[in-house]
Amino acid sequence: MLRTQAEAASKEPPVTTQDAAIKIQVKHLTKRFGDLTVLEDINFVIKKGELLAIVGPTGCGKTTFLNCLSKLMPATKGEILIDGEAANPQKHNISYVFQEPTCLPWRTVRENVAYGMEIKGVNKEEREKRASEIMDLVGLSSCADLYPNQVSASMMQRIAVSRAFAVAPDLLLMDEPYGQLDVKLRYYLEDELVNLWRTLGSTVLFVTHNIEEAVYIAERILVLTAKPTSIKKEISIDLPRPRDLVDPKFVELRKAVTDLIRWW
Numbered sequence: 001m002l003r004t005q006a007e008a009a010s011k012e013p014p015v016t017t018q019d020a021a022i023k024i025q026v027k028h029l030t031k032r033f034g035d036l037t038v039l040e041d042i043n044f045v046i047k048k049g050e051l052l053a054i055v056g057p058t059g060c061g062k063t064t065f066l067n068c069l070s071k072l073m074p075a076t077k078g079e080i081l082i083d084g085e086a087a088n089p090q091k092h093n094i095s096y097v098f099q100e101p102t103c104l105p106w107r108t109v110r111e112n113v114a115y116g117m118e119i120k121g122v123n124k125e126e127r128e129k130r131a132s133e134i135m136d137l138v139g140l141s142s143c144a145d146l147y148p149n150q151v152s153a154s155m156m157q158r159i160a161v162s163r164a165f166a167v168a169p170d171l172l173l174m175d176e177p178y179g180q181l182d183v184k185l186r187y188y189l190e191d192e193l194v195n196l197w198r199t200l201g202s203t204v205l206f207v208t209h210n211i212e213e214a215v216y217i218a219e220r221i222l223v224l225t226a227k228p229t230s231i232k233k234e235i236s237i238d239l240p241r242p243r244d245l246v247d248p249k250f251v252e253l254r255k256a257v258t259d260l261i262r263w264w
């Protein structure tokens, strides 16, 4: 069962991360809040251009994990390296897409998509070119001159995702960006995300509660334990794209991940 025409039409071979350079290294990441150890000695790498998903039990610290990676929150211990250097928000581009779409209401859709590039000092001509290219990819061109209050919640999330990809981030962190959307919209936006990622070659870390979503989009899944949280298992998803939700191999992988995090 192919989910959308957009995905069905996408016939290019899947992006392969085999032999790809390492983009991100996380070494001994530990985070404590007082006596509460949330993250305990987490170690992994993300290859350049990889789409990695993270799943884990409720409250295990997925958002804390992203906050430490983005440097919004200091880690108690450990290192995060980007291209072999200590991650530094002033030097590296780390983009973050939250569950709630974040748009500036006084800017048009086009200006919202270009906003991150503006902050990064990308010149006007390049901003406009990249914003147009990305809006075309996600079907936002027809509403480029509208304001956020004139578009739907799912459109706003597409704007936030487009803005994050537009800055050509070293690392794009996504915290359940489609968690609040109904299932049909979610399916559509997941396909759109995969197409954006494949076209632009960004390195993406995607956190979700939704195991089907993780198996559908990711090249690799890290399954987290309950607190104190570490990596329970790493699972490669080498299914061809477009992925088929009822392919027995898809169902088997979904079940394997579910079994790893079920708590009942």
Ligand SMILES: Nc1ncnc2c1ncn2[C@@H]1O[C@H](COP(=O)(O)OP(=O)(O)OP(=O)(O)O)[C@@H](O)[C@H]1O
Pocket: 033, 036, 038, 057, 058, 059, 060, 061, 062, 063, 064, 065
């Ligand atoms: N600033 C903070 N101070 C103290 N404890 C915190 C803080 N932020 C998070 N925590 C605790 O860290 C743990 C992990 O929280 P976090 O929100 O990162 O989990 P999560 O896996 O993203 O949750 P969910 O599954 O609900 O999305 C929770 O026990 C939470 O109470």
